[in-house]
Amino acid sequence: xxxxxxxxxxxxxxxxxxxxxxxxxxxxxxxxxxxxxxxxxxxxxxxxxxxxxxxxxxxxxxxxxxxxxxxxxxxxxxxxxxxxxxxxxxxxxxxxxxxxxxxxxxxxxxxxxxxxxxxxxxxxxxxxxxxxxxxxxxxxxxxxxxxxxxxxxxxxxxxxxxxxxxxxxxxxxxxxxxxxxxxxxxxxxxxxxxxxxxxxxxxxxxxxxxxxxxxxxxxxxxxxxxxxxxxxxxxxxxxxxxxxxxxxxxxxxxxxxxxxxxxxxxxxxxxxxxxxxxxxxxxxxxxxxxxxxxxxxxxxxxxxxxxxxxxxxxxxxxxxxxxxxxxxxxxxxxxxxxxxxxxxxxxxxxxxxxxxxxxxxxxxxxxx
Numbered sequence: 001x002x003x004x005x006x007x008x009x010x011x012x013x014x015x016x017x018x019x020x021x022x023x024x025x026x027x028x029x030x031x032x033x034x035x036x037x038x039x040x041x042x043x044x045x046x047x048x049x050x051x052x053x054x055x056x057x058x059x060x061x062x063x064x065x066x067x068x069x070x071x072x073x074x075x076x077x078x079x080x081x082x083x084x085x086x087x088x089x090x091x092x093x094x095x096x097x098x099x100x101x102x103x104x105x106x107x108x109x110x111x112x113x114x115x116x117x118x119x120x121x122x123x124x125x126x127x128x129x130x131x132x133x134x135x136x137x138x139x140x141x142x143x144x145x146x147x148x149x150x151x152x153x154x155x156x157x158x159x160x161x162x163x164x165x166x167x168x169x170x171x172x173x174x175x176x177x178x179x180x181x182x183x184x185x186x187x188x189x190x191x192x193x194x195x196x197x198x199x200x201x202x203x204x205x206x207x208x209x210x211x212x213x214x215x216x217x218x219x220x221x222x223x224x225x226x227x228x229x230x231x232x233x234x235x236x237x238x239x240x241x242x243x244x245x246x247x248x249x250x251x252x253x254x255x256x257x258x259x260x261x262x263x264x265x266x267x268x269x270x271x272x273x274x275x276x277x278x279x280x281x282x283x284x285x286x287x288x289x290x291x292x293x294x295x296x297x298x299x300x301x302x303x304x305x306x307x308x309x310x311x312x313x314x315x316x317x318x319x320x321x322x323x324x325x326x327x328x329x330x331x332x333x334x335x336x337x338x339x340x341x342x343x344x345x346x347x348x349x350x351x352x353x354x355x356x357x358x359x360x361x362x363x364x365x366x367x368x
């Protein structure tokens with residue numbers, strides 16, 4: 001465990017040093033915050049048990065129901081605006097959809113390991129899918145579907161796999177054949193091409209910045225820091241002190257939170273060396289868990305972590321929700337499960353006979 005953590009600390013120190021050298025002070029603050037999250041993850045990895053992790057999942061799914069209720073109420077207040085996207089208890093609709101993606105994968109995992117609670121987890125899964133619809137996310141649907149199907153396929157639950165495929169196929173058919181339905185307006189199905197075209201400037205900026213600092217990058221949240229320096233976002237805020245418009249004006253002023261692609265964002269922030277080091281750390285953590293479970297890919301725990309990683313990578317094609325203040329915490333806590341080990345099955349202890357039985361047996365022998 002210490003060897004695994006060594007490479008993580010090396011990555012963190014490297015990013016902190018680069019952020020300081022680049023005078024990227026917002027990146028310095030974000031790196032320190034990430035450091036606290038990693039400390040929590042390392043501590044959890046050292047003490048986590050199957051029961052503890054299951055309790056964390058229960059709390060996560062319980063909160064997902066609360067988040068859905070908040071999203072539903074928020075949507076009711078904007079019922080006249082079919083394009084409205086709910087944030088629920090999150091800073092951004094995409095952050096909520098990222099949270100829902102994990103919730104759906106957790107529900108699928110529970111359907112595999114807790115067959116007696118199928119009805120409850122199916123209901124929670126349905127509520128979270130409605131929450132995803134309220135959030136207006138598009139790519140997160142694909143990440144969610146892929147993650148859930150991976151869990152079922154690796155766990156060899158082929159009946160559930162087929163049922164999920166049919167359900168997802170029906171939803172996809174409705175979205176393709178009836179894109180003009182009012183309750184699908186927030187998904188912006190008629191503007192998918194233009195929705196991804198607006199990401200081209202982000203990718204262009206990320207690639208240009210990577211060429212300037214290819215080895216070590218610009219530090220944590222480098223794109224946000226550099227784009228802020230080129231805009232008058234903060235200046236306009238200090239003129240009005242309108243906190244409600246602070247984030248609303250962010251995109252209009254040219255500020256970019258991230259590169260809208262996990263790989264481009266990592267290369268811009270961490271460079272080639274930092275990105276390779278980060279990838280090596282993640283691979284080491286996951287391979288340690290794989291070894292702990294005796295190389296059984298069909299184990300539900302292994303299937304769960306693979307489903308989560310696949311969903312992150314798919315969503316990372318056009319977004320980088322993992323960067324968010326809230327979502328980074330979820331991701332770090334979820335990766336604490338890589339400290340889990342296969343539970344040992346111990347033989348039952350011999351049954352101790354009561355003193356009365358021993359005395360009766362002894363008396364019978366004496367009489368004989």
